[in-house]
Amino acid sequence: QSVLTQPPSVSGAPGQRVTISCTGSSSNIGANYDVHWYQQLPGAAPKVLIYGDTNRLSGVPDRFSGSRSGTSASLAITGLQAEDEADYYCQSYDNSLTDWVFGGGTKLTVL
Amino acid sequence: QVQLQQSGPGLVKPSQTLSLTCTISGDSVSSNSAAWTWIRQSPSRGLEWLGRTYYRSEWYDNYGVSVKSRITIKADTSKNQFSLDLISVTPEDTAVYYCGREVTDAYYFDSWGQGTLVTVSS
Numbered sequence: 001q002s003v004l005t006q007p008p009s010v011s012g013a014p015g016q017r018v019t020i021s022c023t024g025s026s027s028n029i030g031a032n033y034d035v036h037w038y039q040q041l042p043g044a045a046p047k048v049l050i051y052g053d054t055n056r057l058s059g060v061p062d063r064f065s066g067s068r069s070g071t072s073a074s075l076a077i078t079g080l081q082a083e084d085e086a087d088y089y090c091q092s093y094d095n096s097l098t099d100w101v102f103g104g105g106t107k108l109t110v111l
Numbered sequence: 112q113v114q115l116q117q118s119g120p121g122l123v124k125p126s127q128t129l130s131l132t133c134t135i136s137g138d139s140v141s142s143n144s145a146a147w148t149w150i151r152q153s154p155s156r157g158l159e160w161l162g163r164t165y166y167r168s169e170w171y172d173n174y175g176v177s178v179k180s181r182i183t184i185k186a187d188t189s190k191n192q193f194s195l196d197l198i199s200v201t202p203e204d205t206a207v208y209y210c211g212r213e214v215t216d217a218y219y220f221d222s223w224g225q226g227t228l229v230t231v232s233s
Contacts, residue, residue: 033218045223102157
């Protein structure tokens with residue numbers, strides 16, 4: 001059971017927009033700790049896409065964007081492409097556990 | 112461009128010690144702006160942060176609550192490496208283990224090793 005909750009799967013057709021939610025609590029996202037987003041392609045290590053809630057890492061297309069509100073955060077992907085098919089994870093810090101924590105991951109399928 | 116290269120065995124017997132090493136190129140293990148981290152991933156536990164070591168005039172380490180009593184992470188400045196030792200392993204410790212670099216003051220992981228599947232089995 002992950003500390004941050006994500007939907008197990010989302011899907012969309014090429015060109016569409018999808019969002020992936022990440023729900024936390026008052027000891028992590030709600031305590032104003034930054035949320036970061038990673039993309040993991042099959043057989044590869046996770047790669048950071050978004051850091052500090054909304055900042056895209058250099059080289060990440062502007063089709064990817066992050067936002068947060070209260071105890072939740074979201075990753076939005078517009079103009080879906082086949083290459084976006086991957087697992088996506090959110091990550092933050094939890095001051096109750098004093099650990100860095102991850103979401104359970106969301107599998108994005110491009111139809 | 113930071114690169115992290117992991118090494119270590121892929122099979123460990125129950126009750127023994129899991130040991131992995133991560134060799135850094137493109138940065139220094141003694142960097143004042145990074146922390147060196149181990150994370151593991153398994154179908155049952157997902158991504159799990161295990162701990163980190165970092166240098167700020169002296170060496171510090173922090174460990175995850177789930178492994179705190181069993182883990183040691185150490186740096187070797189002569190080889191620009193850091194290592195993971197996890198004692199008394201059980202099949203629950205079977206996972207892909209990643210080393211990584213944490214961007215301190217930003218608290219995310221911007222470089223990862225290639226991953227090592229470690230199976231705990233007799």
